[in-house]
Amino acid sequence: MSTGFFDGIDRVRYEGPDSDSPLAYRHYDPDEIVMGKRMEDHLRFAVAWWHSFAWEGGDPFGGPTFERPWHPQDDMGRARMKADVAFEMFEILGQPFYCWHDVDLRPEQGNFADNLSTLEEITDYLGEKMQGTGTRLLWGTANMFSHRRWMSGAATNPDPDVFAFAAATVKGCMDATHKLGGQNYVLWGGREGYETLLNTDMGAEMDHMGRFLSMVVEYKHKIGFDGTILVEPKPQEPSKHQYDFDVATCIGFLRKYGLEGEVKLNIEQGHAILAGHSFEHELALAAAEGMLGSIDMNRNDYQSGWDTDQFPNNVPEVALAYYHVLKAGGFTTGGTNFDAKLRRQSLDAEDLIAAHVGAMDVCARGLKAAAAMLEDGGLEAALAERYAGWQRPEAQAMLDSDLAAIQARVLDEGINPAPRSGRQERLENYVNRFV
Numbered sequence: 001m002s003t004g005f006f007d008g009i010d011r012v013r014y015e016g017p018d019s020d021s022p023l024a025y026r027h028y029d030p031d032e033i034v035m036g037k038r039m040e041d042h043l044r045f046a047v048a049w050w051h052s053f054a055w056e057g058g059d060p061f062g063g064p065t066f067e068r069p070w071h072p073q074d075d076m077g078r079a080r081m082k083a084d085v086a087f088e089m090f091e092i093l094g095q096p097f098y099c100w101h102d103v104d105l106r107p108e109q110g111n112f113a114d115n116l117s118t119l120e121e122i123t124d125y126l127g128e129k130m131q132g133t134g135t136r137l138l139w140g141t142a143n144m145f146s147h148r149r150w151m152s153g154a155a156t157n158p159d160p161d162v163f164a165f166a167a168a169t170v171k172g173c174m175d176a177t178h179k180l181g182g183q184n185y186v187l188w189g190g191r192e193g194y195e196t197l198l199n200t201d202m203g204a205e206m207d208h209m210g211r212f213l214s215m216v217v218e219y220k221h222k223i224g225f226d227g228t229i230l231v232e233p234k235p236q237e238p239s240k241h242q243y244d245f246d247v248a249t250c251i252g253f254l255r256k257y258g259l260e261g262e263v264k265l266n267i268e269q270g271h272a273i274l275a276g277h278s279f280e281h282e283l284a285l286a287a288a289e290g291m292l293g294s295i296d297m298n299r300n301d302y303q304s305g306w307d308t309d310q311f312p313n314n315v316p317e318v319a320l321a322y323y324h325v326l327k328a329g330g331f332t333t334g335g336t337n338f339d340a341k342l343r344r345q346s347l348d349a350e351d352l353i354a355a356h357v358g359a360m361d362v363c364a365r366g367l368k369a370a371a372a373m374l375e376d377g378g379l380e381a382a383l384a385e386r387y388a389g390w391q392r393p394e395a396q397a398m399l400d401s402d403l404a405a406i407q408a409r410v411l412d413e414g415i416n417p418a419p420r421s422g423r424q425e426r427l428e429n430y431v432n433r434f435v
């Protein structure tokens with residue numbers, strides 16, 4: 001039985017670029033083959049339960065604006081209604097993946113035993129709803145930042161009882177993710193950092209966080225979860241400083257605790273910008289280290305400079321992001337999660353559908369442009385040419401020699417390098433042919 005929330009909205013279909021329907025895919029055709037693979041299997045779109053269904057439209061200056069039929073979210077009956085609405089939306093969009101935090105699914109109960117039993121109850125219900133649909137779980141995660149118990153951190157809390165509560169919570173969330181066939185498990189530590197160094201023992205906190213993550217990996221193997229463990233870099237917000245600052249910081253952290261072969265990264269566009277990078281920088285760096293796992297495809301507002309979690313709408317930027325994803329071989333367990341929310345004035349059910357449809361189309365255009373650039377090979381050829389000198393035997397041999405030998409060779413051969421153009425504008429023009 002339908003909840004009626006999306007009454008009047010039909011299943012969204014691919015109608016091609018000339019369609020003038022407000023709710024049709026113009027570029028996202030799940031079955032179109034791109035570089036030998038269906039577009040749906042490349043992009044692996046996921047809906048974020050927290051922004052789409054749990055967020056009520058509040059901001060720091062005002063309360064909820066949405067007033068959905070399942071608000072307030074304080075009982076299990078309304079938690080089930082929220083799930084019913086979610087699965088109706090997945091059907092309308094064409095069965096994408098979804099992602100959750102424990103607290104998005106059911107109300108926080110205020111104690112661990114009830115948190116666990118209600119999580120089991122609601123995820124059993126999700127499991128029933130998934131039966132016979134094409135909807136799959138991209139990842140689950142624990143919200144260890146909203147409730148007041150987490151105010152000084154979860155794994156990095158000075159109080160070991162909070163560490164214990166966090167470990168118990170993550171075990172429950174990993175079990176639920178595993179039960180639902182989740183393809184990844186994510187850790188994003190919004191409070192794993194500090195507000196002031198005056199009360200913070202950074203070394204101890206990072207050791208506790210490293211050990212916590214090792215326990216997550218150990219537990220993954222113990223239960224036979226074959227998904228990927230992902231950490232999500234973000235420099236700050238809500239904490240003043242977060243230990244998972246950016247991709248480079250996370251890689252160093254994972255290496256320090258011996259987890260570089262076990263954990264990959266979930267990289268978010270908005271977080272990359274907050275860290276002072278570009279999205280493609282973060283993706284390219286993770287790919288270079290073999291740690292590119294999954295992406296959160298939500299942008300920030302460039303004026304407010306805050307993590308505003310908006311749906312993507314910049315095709316050139318998205319194209320360069322997928323260029324690095326495709327170049328790295330594409331997603332395996334990962335996908336494209338819209339960790340994005342409506343603006344709080346966008347009240348209608350149709351706004352929620354339109355936001356996802358538009359975002360999926362932007363990603364489809366980006367993916368196709370990225371694939372076309374890779375197939376054309378222009379950027380790769382330019383790279384190969386720029387680094388061609390390193391193919392010479394004496395260049396390779398130099399890497400195995402030493403400063404004195406190199407100096408002798410420079411003197412002997414009179415080496416005096418001639419600068420060559422980096423051709424940036426020509427390469428930018430090249431990219432603009434495709435986007």
Ligand code: XLS
Nearest residue numbers: 141188232268296307339
């Ligand atoms: C917050 C994060 C969060 C993670 C999941 O900024 O993006 O939503 O994706 O905890």
Ligand code: NI
Nearest residue numbers: 268270307339
């Ligand atoms: Ni975010």
Ligand code: NI
Nearest residue numbers: 232268296339
């Ligand atoms: Ni995110």
